[in-house]
Structures are given as C-alpha cells and as structure tokens.
Amino acid sequence: MPRLGWDEYCTRWTSLHGGFDPRRAPLLVRLWQRLAFVLANGLARLGVVPTTVTLIGLGCALAVPVVVLPRGWWVLVAAALALASALADSVDSGVAVVSGRITGLGSFADAVADRLGEIAWLVALWLLGGPAPLAVACGAVVLLHEYARTRAALAGMPGVPSVAIAERPTRIVVAVVALVLSAAAGVVSVRLAAGVATVALAVWLVLGLLGGARLVSAIRSDLH
Secondary structure: OOOOOHHHHHHHHHHHOOOOOHHHOOHHHHHHHHHHHHHHHHHHHOOOOHHHHHHHHHHHHHHHHHHHOOOOOHHHHHHHHHHHHHHHHHHHHHHHHHHOOOOHHHHHHHHHHHHHHHHHHHHHHHHOOOOHHHHHHHHHHHHHHHHHHHHHHHOOOOOOOOOOOOOHHHHHHHHHHHHHHHHHHHHHOHHHHHHHHHHHHHHHHHHHHHHHHHHHHHHHHHOO
C-alpha cells in the first residue's frame, strides 16, 4: 500500500469530520494528529485493520479502573493507559482514512468504544474517591452531548459544531491530568487523592454543561 501524504490525508480527514482540518488546528492538536497520521500509515502498510486498533484502545481504557485499584504509582500506569486509549481512537480513524476502510459499522464501533472508554475513566475517578453522583452526572452529560450531536447531524445540520470546551479532547485532558495528579497526591494521603478526583469530576461536569448549552444553542439556530 503506497504511503499517503500529509496533505492528502488531511483533505480526506476534513471531508469525514465535519470540515475540521488538522492543518489549521492549534499546535498541540496538529502534533497529536501528526502522530496519529504517522502511526496510521505504518499500521495500514502492515495490513492492520481499523477495528483492531479500536479494540486495543478499548482494552486500554477498560483496564484503567482495574489498574487504579492498588493506588499509589499504579495510578500513573492508569494515566498512561488512558492516554494510549485516546491515541488509539485517533489512529483507528487514521488507518480507516489511509486504507480506505471507512464503513458505517466501523464508525459505530468507534463511537461505542469512545463512550465505554470515558465511562471507564469516570469509574476510575470514582474508585479514587470522587463522589459517585458526580461521576454519574458526568457520564450522563457526555451521553446527552454526543446524542445531541448525532441527532443534529441526522437532522441535516451542516458541520455539527465542535464545542472546544466540552469535546472529547478536553475530556481526555481532564481524565489524564486528574489521574497523574491523583497519583502524586496519593503519595501524601488517600484523602488528598480523593480531593483531586472530586475536583476533576467537577471540572468535567461544568465544562460539559457549558459545552452542552453552547451545542443546544447552535442546534436551535441552525435547525429552526
């Protein structure tokens, strides 16, 4: 399989992701997409299919709450697994773009894996001491947010907007940073680690509510 160039990759990616162009994204997002692009090209040349990458990412995500159970520096391992699952989520889409294996079933599996992974991260923060009602509320906001985006797209809303403060990349950052800080706080005391997890869940919820409100406003404006 011939190697796909960055520009052609971005053109294909843009057409499949509501007009989002990695070349015009903020620096950190560009670097992340570049890494996904390089890995996707390599895996596609090896014959790896997108579903395999999706399953690997899901496995990493589901392992996060298990790994945090021993506490201590194991929470750092959980943070690494969460980051790996997030990278796999970008790479599986990249492999689909590079190899031309873009299917409705693959997109569905990818979306389900994303939601299950985020639920696993929330469970991990609960296990670290975050309040269960807060974790449940965060999960509900994520599911409602993604459901609204999906319904808006099905209703014909062109280029469903990306709400930067509540999109999946933001949730990834909150989860990974929370796990890293919880690991460090856990060295001092379990209660401090629980406090970090609680603050992270609160930030997740507030950003989700703000982003959800922005999304609803955009939907009402475009689908009146």
